[in-house]
Amino acid sequence: MPETIADDSVGIVETQFIHFSEALTLECGKTLTEYDIAYETYGELNADASNAVLICHALSGDQHAAGYHSMDDRKAGWWDSAIGPGKAIDTNHFFVVSINNLGGCKGSSGPNTINPETGKYWGPDFPIVTVKDWILCQYRFMKALNIEHWCAVIGGSLGGMQVLQWTIDYPDLIRNAIVIAAAPKLSAQNIAFNEVARQSIMSDPDFCDGHYLEKNTVPRRGLMLARMLGHITYLSDDAMRNKFGRELREGKLNFGFDVDFQVESYLRYQGRSFVDRFDANTYLLMTKTLDYFDPASEYDDNLALALSQTSARFLVISFTSDWRFAPERSQEIVKALLLAEKQLSYIEIEANQGHDAFLIPIPHYMNVFASHMKIIAGELS
Secondary structure, eight states, rough: OOOSSTTTOBOOOOHHHHHOOEEEOOSSEEEEEEEEEEEESOOOOOOTTTOOEEEEEEEOOOOOOOBBSSSSSSSSSTTTTTTTTTSSSEETTTTEEEOOOOOSSSSSSSSSOTTTSSSBGGGGGGOOOOHHHHHHHHHHHHHTOOOOOBEEEEEEEEHHHHHHHHHHGGGGGEEEEEEESSSSSOOOHHHHHHHHHHHHHSSSSSGGGGTTTTOOOOOHHHHHHHHHHHHHHOOOOOOOOHTTTBBBBSOOSSSSSSSSSSHHHHHHHOOOOOOOOSSSSHHHHHHHHHOOOOGGGGGGHHHHHHTOOOOOOEEEEETTOOOSSSSHHHHHHHHHHHTTOOOEEEEEEEESSGGGGGOOOHHHEEEEHHHHHHHHHTTOO
């Protein structure tokens, strides 16, 4: 918990909620008659509402991107290193909006909320949502806040995929697109990782076909395994070697199947802590959302054609050690933008932290990010 709050923090923040009673028809064919969206804001909207920035979260993210919910908070928001006064996304200049996507588990309508038509938890009956569904939902949210356009839409990983979809679906409503550690679609290997994670959850005896909340239980073992697997893919070999090597937890081998190495202990800790803060059905849903993302599929598998109508200026960032969404995947986006003759900048950051590098305040990364945002701030009307 923070003893004091730093000057460059957005400070104590509060999650807010908007209820939507207008029906939302999803790509899967199902309709939500009503739904809620949880969100947070940082900074102040200027007089002509020209400084609004949307933050799109990744698979396990949520609306709490910066600051603290109270002085008892043990941890700041997931992107606190980048959002705040004087930081890359400078709240002295920008009005920053961060939402919990539909299907999330931190306040927005999703599997762990009540289905208004049954009075029971949605559970596995909550419909599959796509990135395209999220963008439509975010568009309605934007209108509810009386924002006419986004000064910038920013996201890493699955968040970066949302940024791409924004530029395709609402090209005139987004002036700057910042796509970090993302890909135009998942590789077969990434889909395979997601399937193993889902099977780990669904094969847990406490999964109860997804109705575990009604039975007052949680598929802890399955969700823990899914997170452990995911966490391995978010780190690079160098990062794991530098952090753990082959260090023994107790300084000796125990010749059993309990923890011997520090890396084993770390992964178990990550898995256990994740179970206490994330919903298993939401994890299943989010991984499917990732799997289904492929905007070029609607344009004869031509990403350049998919991006041809966008008017946004792009910044695309990748990281050298990211093998989950390797720099080559960002370069596919860059190539498509060049073919579509769009304005863009691309940088590959030298970093050994793997996919998680987009969440870490690596000096060169933050300097590039901040410089680009200063240009955007200087153009505000």
